[in-house]
Amino acid sequence: MKFTFFTLLFTTYFFGFAQDTLVAKKSNLGLIAATEMNVVYRGVRNPIEIAVPHAKSYTISGLGVKKENGKYYIVPGAGNEMVVTLEIILDDDSKVVEEHVFRILNIGKVQGRINERNCKDCIVIMQISELQNAEISVYFEDFIIEQKMKVSSFSIKFDNTMNLEIAGNKIDEGTFNQLKKLKNNFEFKIHNINYTEGLFGSFQSAGEIHVRISH
Structure with missing residues (x-):
């Protein structure tokens, strides 16, 4: 920290x-x-x-x-x-x-990021190559203190039937191979972002990240 x-x-x-x-x-x-x-x-x-x-x-x-x-x-x-x-x-x-x-x-909402990118109520457009080893992180909105938090796991939801759970803070090789099979403009959601912090308080879950693939 x-x-x-x-x-x-x-x-x-x-x-x-x-x-x-x-x-x-x-x-x-x-x-x-x-x-x-x-x-x-x-x-x-x-x-x-x-x-x-x-x-x-x-x-x-x-x-x-x-x-x-x-x-x-x-x-x-x-x-x-x-x-x-x-x-x-x-x-x-x-x-x-x-x-x-x-x-x-007051502390603001906890937001998720992929390669330091995200936005409110919108979709992050990423080239398929950018998703290889892409890093998932979290941050507090309107937080002056520089606080480094470590993501321990997250999930990727492709549709109502397919949901991948990933350990660590990066998209692994197996998940990346799955993403490469998806069509252009396909959208998926990164959610259930688990993180550790050292502020000794109670915080809400990190916000979701919506991503659209651009080949």
Whole structure:
């Protein structure tokens, strides 16, 4: 699983809180790395990275902030945004409190692709040669996090009587030989796409891929 991280840098604005405490709505002391657009997704564990240079210690808190095996995650709930609070103890034992705001988005539908191609409510037209070792993959619509998911199996339905189940993420040689026998403009459906992911959430089945053969 690969995530694209972006380090948040802020201009500092301090407000009096207590004798040895500074409350910072924005600060450049603590760095919280999340997605490029400062977004977290509802229903999954969003990994974050934290760095606080020149500090004795720090604590992070917020609704949906969790720690497991030394790593931090955000699991957002309801609403459109959430606040992560970072309390920093500096070398002189003074404390700075920072607030970092994240937008909360819902995950879009899971779509299937063949050789990185697909479209909504339409048919993918492919030359027969393009189907040899063609790779099946899946992706989330409107998903900023770069998420690589592995297809473990899929099915190809030629008509109401013939359905092939294929292990792995590519059209194998036997299936390709079957496809070569089909006539020009014949249409088939790739469905039942099974995939694994590392976001630790519940996701729907991947959408179907409709393909038309062009000789």
